[in-house]
Amino acid sequence: MLDFIKQPWPWYVAGPLIGLIVPALLLLGNKPFGISSSLRHICAACIPSGIPFFRYNWKKERWNLLFVLGIFFGGMIAARFLSDPEPIKIAPQLAADLAKRGITDYHNLVPADLFNWHSLPTVKGAILMIAGGFLVGFGTRYAGGCTSGHAIMGLSNLQWPSLVATVCFMIGGFLAANLLLPWILAL
Numbered sequence: 001m002l003d004f005i006k007q008p009w010p011w012y013v014a015g016p017l018i019g020l021i022v023p024a025l026l027l028l029g030n031k032p033f034g035i036s037s038s039l040r041h042i043c044a045a046c047i048p049s050g051i052p053f054f055r056y057n058w059k060k061e062r063w064n065l066l067f068v069l070g071i072f073f074g075g076m077i078a079a080r081f082l083s084d085p086e087p088i089k090i091a092p093q094l095a096a097d098l099a100k101r102g103i104t105d106y107h108n109l110v111p112a113d114l115f116n117w118h119s120l121p122t123v124k125g126a127i128l129m130i131a132g133g134f135l136v137g138f139g140t141r142y143a144g145g146c147t148s149g150h151a152i153m154g155l156s157n158l159q160w161p162s163l164v165a166t167v168c169f170m171i172g173g174f175l176a177a178n179l180l181l182p183w184i185l186a187l
Helices: 002-006 011-019 021-029 037-046 059-079 092-100 125-144 147-156 160-185
Strands: none
Touching: 011 021, 011 147, 021 147, 037 059, 037 147, 125 160, 147 160
C-alpha cells in the first residue's frame, strides 16, 4: 500500500480528487476554494495599517488559513515519509533539450541547477527567482486570484472572469515556456 501511495498518481485520478475539493468546501461550509487569498489574510492580520486593501474582517476567513496550514503540513509529511528518492521522470526529448542548457539534476521539484543560492545573484537567477516571483504575485493580485482559484473554483462555478483569467494564464505559460525561458536559460 505504501508503495502505491509513493508513486505519482495519474492525472485522471489526482485531477478529479483535487476538483472534488470545490464541491466539498461549498457543500460543507459554503466556502470558496483559493490559496492566494490566504496571503492577504496573513497580511491583514499582521499589518496594522490604514491600507484599505487590508482593512476587513480577516477573522471570518480563519478557516482559509487553517486550510493552507493543512496543505503545508500535508506537504511536509508527504515530503518526509512518502517521497520517491528517484529523480523526477521527464520526457527523454525534454531531458535532452534541458541537458543542452546545463540542466541535468531532477532530484527536486524544481531543477537544482537553476534554483539554488549560488545562482540567485546572477542575472539568470535574479530573473527566474526575484522577477518571476514578483510577476506571479503581481499577476495574482491583478487577476483577482491565482491559477488554482480561477481554474479550479472559478471555472467550476462557470464564472466568466475565471475563464478569461485561465485562458490568459495558459497563453502566458505557453509563451513563457517556448519563447521567454529559452532566452533566459541562454543568458
